[in-house]
Amino acid sequence: MRVIGCAEADLPAGLARQVAELEARAWPGSTPGHDPALRPRTMLLVDAAGTVTAALSLLYKPVPFADRTYRAAGLSSVVALPELRGRGLGGRLVAAARAELAADPAVDLALFSCDRPLAAFYGAAGFDVLPGTVLVGGTPEDPLATDDPGFDKVVLAAFFTDDPGRDRAAFTGVRVPLHPGNTDRLW
Secondary structure: OEEEEEEHHHOOHHHHHHHHHHHHHHOOOOOOOOOHHHOOEEEEEEOOOOOEEEEEEEEEEEEEEOOEEEEEEEEEEEEEOHHHOOOOHHHHHHHHHHHHHHHOOOOOEEEEEEEHHHHHHHHHOOOEEOOOOEEEEEOOOOEEEOOOOOOOEEEEEEEOOOOHHHHHHHHOOOEEEOOOOOOOOOO
């Protein structure tokens, strides 16, 4: 198995097709791809035969918060082949994504939400739950928050700043608007 990463727009057609099929199996009716303004980067775990066994996307955007603007990245569309789940492939890819983000001097923060039962999965790859934190995306006219009725989400993060403890404390237990005054979507 090997990890492959590239800009979503540069993903070879055969791999892009496999990712779209994998996502459609996991989320029927979903539309593949991400807003280009978020500079999506695709990471894949590919076996020796060239089969995509797991995939995820990294999305990038500035997040103004607490008197500064963080250069943030979020994980999105994390998925593994259903027949191979439970073998550590998704965890291996998520850990590789965290390592890539930690090594990127243009990233201060990884910030995303997940379904509550998946928190331990992401925690094993080095992401921490931010208790009580809510991410607010959507649009100004139609906001979408991770604590909206019917959601059972937690917010996870990894801080790559000079003072991660201070920044973690600033983000814990607060509402974080991902794009105040902007009309793009939550990651």
